Amino acid sequence: MKYDAVIVGASIAGLYAGMKLAQNNWRVCIVDRRAHIGMPVRCGEATGNRAELARFVTLDESWIAREVRGLTVHLNDTHTFTREIPGAGLVLRRDRFERQLAHAAQRNGAQIILNTLAIGLERGNRTVQGIMLENGSVVEASVVVGADGAESNVGQWAGITKPLTLQEAFSSVQYTFESDFPSDGFLHFYVGSRIIPKGYIWAFPKADHTISVGAGLFGTHHALPKARHFLDAFVSSKLPGTAPGAPITGCVPLAVCPTLLARQNVVVVGDAARQCNPLTAGGIMNALEAADLAANRLLQCGRPPKTLKPLGRYSCGWARKPRREQKLFLVLQKAFLSLSDAEIARAIATASTVFAGRLDRSRPFTFPLLKSVRMFIAFLPRVARHLGVLFE
Amino acid sequence: MHERTRYAIDQSRCTFCGGCASVCPSQAILIHDHRSDITDRCSRCGNCFRFCPVDAVEEAGEGAAA
Numbered sequence: 115m116k117y118d119a120v121i122v123g124a125s126i127a128g129l130y131a132g133m134k135l136a137q138n139n140w141r142v143c144i145v146d147r148r149a150h151i152g153m154p155v156r157c158g159e160a161t162g163n164r165a166e167l168a169r170f171v172t173l174d175e176s177w178i179a180r181e182v183r184g185l186t187v188h189l190n191d192t193h194t195f196t197r198e199i200p201g202a203g204l205v206l207r208r209d210r211f212e213r214q215l216a217h218a219a220q221r222n223g224a225q226i227i228l229n230t231l232a233i234g235l236e237r238g239n240r241t242v243q244g245i246m247l248e249n250g251s252v253v254e255a256s257v258v259v260g261a262d263g264a265e266s267n268v269g270q271w272a273g274i275t276k277p278l279t280l281q282e283a284f285s286s287v288q289y290t291f292e293s294d295f296p297s298d299g300f301l302h303f304y305v306g307s308r309i310i311p312k313g314y315i316w317a318f319p320k321a322d323h324t325i326s327v328g329a330g331l332f333g334t335h336h337a338l339p340k341a342r343h344f345l346d347a348f349v350s351s352k353l354p355g356t357a358p359g360a361p362i363t364g365c366v367p368l369a370v371c372p373t374l375l376a377r378q379n380v381v382v383v384g385d386a387a388r389q390c391n392p393l394t395a396g397g398i399m400n401a402l403e404a405a406d407l408a409a410n411r412l413l414q415c416g417r418p419p420k421t422l423k424p425l426g427r428y429s430c431g432w433a434r435k436p437r438r439e440q441k442l443f444l445v446l447q448k449a450f451l452s453l454s455d456a457e458i459a460r461a462i463a464t465a466s467t468v469f470a471g472r473l474d475r476s477r478p479f480t481f482p483l484l485k486s487v488r489m490f491i492a493f494l495p496r497v498a499r500h501l502g503v504l505f506e
Numbered sequence: 507m508h509e510r511t512r513y514a515i516d517q518s519r520c521t522f523c524g525g526c527a528s529v530c531p532s533q534a535i536l537i538h539d540h541r542s543d544i545t546d547r548c549s550r551c552g553n554c555f556r557f558c559p560v561d562a563v564e565e566a567g568e569g570a571a572a
Contacts, residue, residue: 156523270533277533283557287559
């Protein structure tokens with residue numbers, strides 16, 4: 115059987131795109147190397163607020179772990195910046211969320227093949243004919259969607275993406291365990307050279323007195339130990355007596371996404387397309403946004419595709435706004451990494467005045483422009499050094 | 507001919523996250539649900555060894571480089 119689309123990767127971007135295409139009567143096949151949808155959860159699971167998610171899916175309380183009340187940043191146990199933010203976002207039960215997307219895709223006729231590794235593209239004379247599976251079979255399809263995460267194998271086979279360099283890979287380790295700390299519904303971030311240089315530690319509240327505590331490093335640094343070293347030190351000092359169990363690890367791309375996100379009849383979305391925030395390493399909302407955009411453009415191509423021109427509009431649409439924002443976040447990330455602890459303390463103090471007023475993300479977002487300009491000027495020398503990123 | 511370190515993955519420590527495969531310039535690492543292999547496409551650059559968050563990639567002696 116020839117499918118209209120074969121999608122490699124059954125995580126948020128792949129499942130959402132598959133669901134959307136299947137709802138529009140496309141014959142869809144989704145392939146994943148994992149044996150179970152949504153497992154294991156390699157993610158902090160914090161994401162946008164209800165209104166932002168409702169743009170893409172019908173909300174279901176079963177996959178919402180809890181509301182985020184605000185944000186707290188700790189610097190080396192010496193400074194704390196905390197702000198209550200209405201509508202800050204949600205913490206998901208990502209495994210349940212992904213299973214619901216998978217069920218929706220299957221209800222509309224999509225086939226999901228698990229525990230199966232894709233090992234290459236099946237090439238025809240002019241276009242890609244489908245994907246090759248490790249068991250020797252070929253899944254034939256009119257278009258191939260690469261949603262295979264940071265590995266981005268499909269993107270590399272098609273010549274769209276490159277492997278990540280060690281500096282472009284956010285390496286992360288996370289434990290999830292029962293604890294009442296911190297039980298305030300705030301997302302806690304720990305920064306500073308005494309806690310974790312060149313990265314941050316997070317403690318996110320989950321449902322049922324469970325938290326996830328993780329550490330991530332922006333790039334791999336020869337002179338530094340790995341993220342797990344900092345996380346274990348943190349857990350033993352802040353959460354003594356807890357038995358975190360086996361760690362979950364992951365890799366988030368910090369690279370700017372390529373300008374072309376499609377080549378011939380191959381498209382990439384989500385982490386595979388490097389559509390992540392290089393400062394926060396978050397990617398759930400980006401994955402939904404990109405998968406929505408890509409699926410809409412694929413639908414415009416027709417079934418089977420009469421033209422592939424709309425795929426160019428997917429690249430252009432992404433390059434116009436989200437890619438520019440991504441570059442700005444990359445500048446901020448590089449500026450953050452160049453700051454000393456004293457400068458981070460000053461930045462936190464300035465941020466406190468900038469966001470002294472009510473910061474309400476449940477309504478249309480207004481940015482305190484004048485104060486932001488003042489903050490930008492204060493850190494201009496640090497930021498200016500990295501502005502070259504904007505023109506790459 | 508270069509004599510460079512070969513690498514192997516300790517399956518008991520590997521969490522199958524695919525981070526090593528993401529930083530592999532040769533697409534030499536295959537990650538299954540509960541198995542990971544470094545194939546003979548490996549160029550022995552050591553990125554996987556330096557990246558692995560749980561130190562599951564180990565040096566497996568020297569040999570003729572590919």
